[in-house]
Amino acid sequence: MMTSAVVIGAGMGGLATALRLASQGFQVTVLEKQPRPGGRSSVLQENGFRMDMGPTILVMKDVFDETYRAIGRDINDCLEFxxxxxxxxxxxxxxxxxxxxxxxxxxxxxxxxxxxxxxxxxxxxxxxxxxxxxxxxxxxxxxxxxxxxxxxxxxxxxxxxxxxxxxxxxxxxxxxxxxxxxxxxxxxxxxxxxxxxxxxxxxxxxxxxxxxxxxxYPKGGIYRIIEDMLRIAGEMGVQIRTNAPVAQIAIEQGKVTGVYLESGEFVQADLVISNADLPYTYKKLVDSRHRKHYTDQRLDNMNYACSGYLLYLGVNKTYDHVRHQALYFTDDYRANLDAIFVDKTLPQHVSFHMNIPTVSDPTLAPRGHSLIYLLAPMPNLSANINWNTAAPFVREQLLDKLEDFVDPDIRQHIVWERQFTPVDFETHYNAVLGTAFGSLSQGFFQSSYFRPHNKAHDIEGLYFVGQGTYPGIGMPMVLLSARLVTERILQEWR
Ligand SMILES: Cc1cc2nc3c(=O)[nH]c(=O)nc-3n(C[C@H](O)[C@H](O)[C@H](O)COP(=O)(O)OP(=O)(O)OC[C@H]3O[C@@H](n4cnc5c(N)ncnc54)[C@H](O)[C@@H]3O)c2cc1C
Structure with a gap:
């Protein structure tokens, strides 16, 4: 009989694990809370605009190549970079x-x-x-x-x-x-x-x-990678269920037996791999009597990464003088960083990342239009910030800067607009403290051996993939984490 595996969460790491396991003969079901797969690498498709919501910087492409090779495909046949x-x-x-x-x-x-x-x-x-x-x-x-x-x-x-x-x-x-x-x-x-x-x-x-x-840059945007993984998953017989939030990991006599959905449905599995935030998984999905190692107190005392405020704009103009990727640093870099990481207060002057993907790929917007993505790093939700009032303040600052670099009349050309705040990271993805890039920051004592491991200590059949385990945060790292957890599972279940 085939070994059955449930993957909790359809982030990039979860999907890559599902593909790797399916290609090795496992029967895989992915359960995703959101209506759309992708997790932090999701997309907004509205009014003719197609905006990547999360990652836009793709480096270490060899790791993407290897992910496809491992499942018998060539990424360059599937996507155009x-x-x-x-x-x-x-x-x-x-x-x-x-x-x-x-x-x-x-x-x-x-x-x-x-x-x-x-x-x-x-x-x-x-x-x-x-x-x-x-x-x-x-x-x-x-x-x-x-x-x-x-x-x-x-x-x-x-x-x-x-x-x-x-x-x-x-x-x-x-x-x-x-x-x-x-x-x-x-x-x-x-x-x-x-x-x-x-x-x-x-x-x-x-x-x-x-x-x-x-x-x-993959033509069509980063979400093309997710779409392509979903296509391959379909061909391999991986079942992907969206709007299927997991409420609890079922454990009997120290062994995983499956998961309960919020709807009450039980999904049986020989092994469970959680792609949801690792500290969230331990705290909310594993009953405390099954985890002596990761107590609530230990999880609360970990160091959590920063969050971010995102502004997504559709503009009825194109620009020749801008680049696909840009960064802006405020004068007092230290004050900005200390507000985010040390004092946990709203920075008074923002630094930000600007992505204008229509510079390389006009198909992402209606003819004659541009997409502008702005990401300002912010403290996570441990800070005492009211995002109902903070969001308009940050938005104004970002638009003021766009007037300087992109277009003095930018405000008049905005025809479509969305935002995403630290609160949204928590409600959409169960991101602990609304952390943006990943939940656990990557200081020395939360890296490599010291980062939570991809296999649960006390529970047989429970594994982790994604930014919460090693190697860590970012697309190449979560793809490597899919490789590592698959290697471990193959060793233990073959
Ligand atoms: C704004 C932003 C910009 C970024 N920029 C870059 C970049 O330029 N380059 C780069 O390499 N990386 C970047 N990153 C980081 C990168 O996107 C992440 O580290 C990576 O995508 C995380 O993938 P993951 O596999 O860990 O899963 P995640 O994307 O964290 O997905 C986890 C999934 O689990 C689901 N889930 C949670 N709880 C449950 C539950 N109970 N039941 C079912 N499903 C559940 C969530 O809904 C989510 O879909 C960025 C991230 C953000 C947010």
């Missing part, structure tokens, strides 16, 4: 900008415009980040059982030689004198829910992955 160049335009408070190119000669020329003589240090910085990437990946693509699995003395020593234990911003500051360049080469840790002032210098490996490995 274009490389973005430059990767980002970075705007500063004084209305200047630089373009961050993947091409090193062009990048060096941009850096020289800001700080004469800085290109030599740029190459040193990229070289050091490359080393961190190479060494760091050894700790990323690995299933952990014992703390000794962490011990790779040679890699550890070489990492120490790169001073990976220093703070990211401080280390970037040792390469660049200019405040602008320090911002442009340190912000990446925010993608992991960490302030560059707190994050380990280790995380400049993300800057390397971003700049040197290339940034890609």
């Amino acid at each position: 274009v490389q973005l160049d430059p990767n980002y335009r970075v705007y500063f408070h004084d209305n200047t900008y630089i373009d961050l190119y993947g091409n090193m000669a062009q990048l060096a020329a941009e850096v020289e415009k800001v700080e004469a003589g800085a290109s030599e240090n740029l190459f040193r910085f990229i070289g050091a980040a490359a080393k961190k990437y190479q060494l760091g990946m050894d700790f990323v693509v690995r299933n952990y059982d014992h703390i000794t699995d962490l011990a790779n003395p040679i890699a550890g020593l070489r990492l120490l030689q790169t001073s990976s234990h220093e703070r990211l911003y401080k280390q970037v500051g040792s390469f660049f004198k200019s405040d602008k360049l320090r911002k442009a080469f340190s912000f990446h840790s925010m993608f992991l829910g960490l302030s560059p002032f707190e994050a380990l210098a280790m995380y400049s490996l993300i800057t390397y992955a971003d700049l040197a490995l290339g940034m890609w």
